[in-house]
Amino acid sequence: MTAIEHLSRSPTTNTSEQDSLPLFSVSGSTTQSQKVINVASVKHRSPFRYPGGKTWLVPVVRKWLGSFQKPISSFVEPFAGGGIVSLSALFDGYTDAVILIEKDSNVGAVWQVIASGDGPELAEQIVKFDVTEENVRDLLSKTFAPDDVLGRSLATIVRNRVQRGGIMAPGAGLVRNGENGRGLKSRWYPETLRNRLLDLHAQHSSIIFHSGDGIGFISQNAKDKDLVWFIDPPYTLAGRRLYVHSDLDHEVLFAETAQLVGPFLMTYDDTDDIRDLARTHGFQIAQVPMKNTHHVVMNELLISRSLDWFTR
Numbered sequence: 291m292t293a294i295e296h297l298s299r300s301p302t303t304n305t306s307e308q309d310s311l312p313l314f315s316v317s318g319s320t321t322q323s324q325k326v327i328n329v330a331s332v333k334h335r336s337p338f339r340y341p342g343g344k345t346w347l348v349p350v351v352r353k354w355l356g357s358f359q360k361p362i363s364s365f366v367e368p369f370a371g372g373g374i375v376s377l378s379a380l381f382d383g384y385t386d387a388v389i390l391i392e393k394d395s396n397v398g399a400v401w402q403v404i405a406s407g408d409g410p411e412l413a414e415q416i417v418k419f420d421v422t423e424e425n426v427r428d429l430l431s432k433t434f435a436p437d438d439v440l441g442r443s444l445a446t447i448v449r450n451r452v453q454r455g456g457i458m459a460p461g462a463g464l465v466r467n468g469e470n471g472r473g474l475k476s477r478w479y480p481e482t483l484r485n486r487l488l489d490l491h492a493q494h495s496s497i498i499f500h501s502g503d504g505i506g507f508i509s510q511n512a513k514d515k516d517l518v519w520f521i522d523p524p525y526t527l528a529g530r531r532l533y534v535h536s537d538l539d540h541e542v543l544f545a546e547t548a549q550l551v552g553p554f555l556m557t558y559d560d561t562d563d564i565r566d567l568a569r570t571h572g573f574q575i576a577q578v579p580m581k582n583t584h585h586v587v588m589n590e591l592l593i594s595r596s597l598d599w600f601t602r
Contacts, residue, residue, distance in 0.1 A: 335377035337400060337486050338450050339477060343372045344522055346580050347557065350592070350600075351375050351520065354555055355384040357599035363516045364389055368504030369523045370401060376520065380496055381489075385518070387496045391507045396449075398501045399442040405499040408440060409491035413484040415444045421478045426452055451477045505543050512549040519554035521547060540564070544571050556593040568593050576600050 332348045344351075355362065362385040367376040370390035379385045390405075392398040403412050419425070430449055434442040452474045490497070500507060504523065511517060524538050544567045547554060558564045560577060568575050574597045577589045592600065 332374075333378070333381070334374070335381055335486065335489070336372040336374045337404075337447060337483055337490070338372035338397075344375050344557065347578065348375060348378045350578060351379065351555065352382065352384070354599055355379060355382075355518075357602075358384075358518075358553075361386065362518045363387065364498075364518070366507075366511070366517050366519045367391070368507050368519070368521060369393075370499075371397065371522070373401070375522070377490070379520075380493055387498060389498045389500065389517075391500045391502060391504050393501075393503055395501065396442055396446040398499070399439045400446050401497075401499040402439055402501070403443045404487070404490050404494055405497045407491065407494050409487040409494060411440060412443050412447070413487040413491075415440070416447060416483050416487070417480045419444065419448065419480070421448070421452065421475050423474060426474060447483065505539070505546055508543075508546045508550065512546065513551050515551045517550075517552040519547075519550060519552060521554055521556040523556075523558070525559040540567060544568070544573075547571070548573075554594060558591045558593060560589045560591045564591060564593075 332345050334345065336343070362379075364387050365376055365379045365385040366389045367373060368391045370376070370392040373388075373390055376388040376390060380388050390401050392401055400412075403409060419429075426448060429445050432441070432445065434445070504521075508519070508521075521543075523540070523543060540563070547556060548571045556573075565575065568591075573593050573595060576592045576597050578592055579587050580590050
């Protein structure tokens with residue numbers, strides 16, 4: 291039995307919580323063990339604290355990109371979200387450019403500001419913003435004109451920092467007690483955010499942003515052999531609770547991904563339905579352990595045409 295599952299048989303039932311978890315697993319067999327990756331060891335490049343973010347996966351993605359035999363001209367993330375994987379690939383020198391696609395107009399506004407070179411202006415607005423409940427509620431209640439991308443970006447960053455868990459979906463409440471009783475300011479680090487935005491500004495000419503549908507972008511660019519893809523869609527179980535745009539036809543996503551000429555790495559929650567879809571399209575899968583916001587260790591899936599690099 292190999293460490294990577296080729297899905298030539300029925301999927302296994304997911305175990306969401308275990309005392310110790312294998313780095314990769316096939317039908318319950320363990321070939322190698324590794325502790326959950328410490329996210330503190332990964333440089334935080336994103337201005338977001340994104341629910342479902344992939345900071346913990348960055349070392350695995352580095353291993354994947356390091357297995358390539360030629361430089362990567364463009365690295366695409368069709369469901370950008372916090373964009374941590376793409377930004378890490380760019381700053382680590384694995385790619386010359388990243389292409390971010392985001393459907394959420396508010397999250398997209400931040401990426402538009404960064405890609406257009408207006409990051410320093412957003413950075414200064416963040417430093418000047420006084421986080422009080424009155425100011426926060428006033429800002430978040432505003433309706434911004436379509437061309438006020440900077441104003442919407444500031445509101446998005448504030449919302450992301452003061453709502454519980456960084457959740458952007460409707461209905462998410464504001465932080466109350468927070469860390470050490472600091473309330474709304476628990477996750478508000480204006481100087482840190484400013485420095486991240488200035489770092490991103492230094493690379494903004496290598497950051498390309500498209501507002502729109504991730505599946506549509508995959509379909510339109512599937513035949514471009516120069517693109518490398520990291521596909522991290524809203525998951526089947528938690529997506530609706532975490533994101534504004536969570537409805538996704540997972541069958542269509544798998545079908546379009548199967549048409550890609552360039553290499554891809556996909557991540558998903560470990561469910562029987564997703565394993566079935568991977569089997570249908572002849573993809574390989576491997577499990578990786580991650581720790582959620584409640585500090586529960588869970589398995590997620592890596593999916594690709596080949597995961598041989600993963601076991602080296």
